[in-house]
Amino acid sequence: MRLDRSHHHEAGRATIREAAGSVVDVSKIRHFGFSHFESDECGALNDWLEATPDAVAFTCPLCCDELAIRTPAVLAKEAMLETESKRFRLIPSSHFRLAHDVVKGGLSISRLFDMAPFVHSWLQAALRLSGQEILNISPIRIVKACATPLIAAWGGAETTAFGNQSNNFLEAWAAMGNKGAPLEIPGKNHFDVLDGFETVDGTLTQALLSLASM
Numbered sequence: 001m002r003l004d005r006s007h008h009h010e011a012g013r014a015t016i017r018e019a020a021g022s023v024v025d026v027s028k029i030r031h032f033g034f035s036h037f038e039s040d041e042c043g044a045l046n047d048w049l050e051a052t053p054d055a056v057a058f059t060c061p062l063c064c065d066e067l068a069i070r071t072p073a074v075l076a077k078e079a080m081l082e083t084e085s086k087r088f089r090l091i092p093s094s095h096f097r098l099a100h101d102v103v104k105g106g107l108s109i110s111r112l113f114d115m116a117p118f119v120h121s122w123l124q125a126a127l128r129l130s131g132q133e134i135l136n137i138s139p140i141r142i143v144k145a146c147a148t149p150l151i152a153a154w155g156g157a158e159t160t161a162f163g164n165q166s167n168n169f170l171e172a173w174a175a176m177g178n179k180g181a182p183l184e185i186p187g188k189n190h191f192d193v194l195d196g197f198e199t200v201d202g203t204l205t206q207a208l209l210s211l212a213s214m
């Protein structure tokens with residue numbers, strides 16, 4: 001079963017579960033497959049794994065397994081997966097030939113790295129985040145050692161929470177031995193902070209160029 005984008009919303013998840021249940025006993029599903037992990041395509045993976053205790057998610061080596069409540073089965077090159085009626089083989093694409101250091105730098109802009117504060121906000125009524133979901137979708141909680149340098153930027157006219165989120169993440173980033181730097185852009189709010197990309201000498205353009213020397 002493929003996990004599509006409608007799973008990203010609770011109403012959509014319920015609709016898909018009902019539709020799936022009309023043609024198959026959901027508890028008997030044994031495999032979930034996807035070629036790569038993206039939250040908008042695989043955001044309901046754990047919902048399905050909870051509903052199908054005997055099911056296994058299988059994917060390629062590039063996918064993140066930190067977000068699944070059960071470790072996915074990783075398909076190696078040319079590996080074969082056999083179900084009751086079908087056989088599937090992993091055929092490598094150009095992604096498998098990328099070097100480990102292909103990403104030379106990262107620039108986050110007004111990023112939310114920790115979703116925990118949202119459970120205390122008015123947004124929680126709509127988001128209804130669980131403790132496990134907060135762990136799954138908060139980058140600050142899954143930081144790993146990485147050779148890629150990061151600049152975390154935010155607008156000086158934004159709420160202080162954006163600056164706090166960036167600085168807290170950079171602390172966690174540095175604690176893993178990673179290189180990073182904060183960048184507060186004076187006078188910019190959440191909407192015009194991207195003006196820094198408009199010219200060659202713009203703040204964000206220069207930040208991108210500086211990553212080459214970090």
